[in-house]
Amino acid sequence: MNKRVATFVLTALPLLYGSAIADVGVSGSHSATVSPDTHQQIQSQRIISAGNGITELIYALGAGDQVVAVDITSNWPPETRNVPRLGYHRQLSAEGILAMKPTVLIGTEDMGPPATLTQLKNAGVKVVALPLKYSEEAIHQQIVSLGKLLDKEKEGKALWASVQSSFQKARALADSHENKPKVMFLLAMGGRSLSVSGSNTAADAMIELAGGINVAADQFASYKPLSKEALLQMAPEFIIYADRGDGLTPEQLLTMQPALRKTPAGRDGNVIALDGSLLLGGFGPRTGETAMRLAGMLYGKNKPGFVSQPKPMGKAKHGS
DSSP: OOOOOBOOOOOOOGGGSTHHHHTTTOOOOOSSOOOGGGOOOOOSOOEEEESHHHHHHHHHTTOGGGEEEEOTTOOOSGGGGGSOBOSOTTSOOHHHHHTTOOSEEEEETTOOOHHHHHHHHHTTOEEEEEOOOOSHHHHHHHHHHHHHHTTOHHHHHHHHHHHHHHHHHHHHHHHTOSSOOEEEEEEOOTTSOOEEEOBSSHHHHHHHHTTOEETTTTTOBSEEEOOHHHHHHHOOSEEEEEOOSSOOOHHHHHHHOGGGGGSHHHHHTOEEEOOGGGGSSSOOTTHHHHHHHHHHHHTTTTOOOOOOSOOOOOOOTTOO
């Protein structure tokens, strides 16, 4: 048996479970938002960032010194550990935010609830909710918008050049192969049923960016628990998973879910752990690098081999 069990990145968050991750591909819409089209610059402000992707971009643009608090999905770069955390970006508390005396709250259009955003606006806090879409173009637009908002347009151009280069490398690798691998993304939830990513999710977009085919995309949207029979019928050649952040290795996943061993991915050991925070709160500066590395694994350019311990991904090139 050709075992190529990989540990990609193993720091997913507990909030990947339940309703939080189940809706990861569904964008909300709130009235208490400020359109990025206004291009109002935010200079030397007290920023609260809601959503890991947005937080990473703010730090990558060199504005991390203006961040006074983040939501609990924001765990990168390491500097975020030095600022207070104010709850989940979809369940923000106006009281906790106002206690930090912020001048601006920046997040994506799925942050909320709407009542909290309205209360913050009434208290004089600027609320900037950027569109939440999962694509290469969406990342570009977020970098451009934040660059203008933070007066970091030069840094934004440099950041996008780096991210775009990674996307181009991933695309070139995928385009050099006629047959696209069938990929399944699932949430590893202990001994319970596995939830599989369908269409309209960040995971689905990540698979596409890496040049793979999501085996569940044509069958349902969002996340759905599947029976063992359904998993086997989909016959994924690669399985990518996000665990609860407790160091679940691919070998342990296959032991807990023995049905996965009967899939082509399980038989060949093509099981990859992904940092689930990369899928929460919008894509960020590491998305291009992640897509490139996944493409390398999917197409055999970077054969992972055996890795017995988690091996976290390094810092984003333009991280603070």
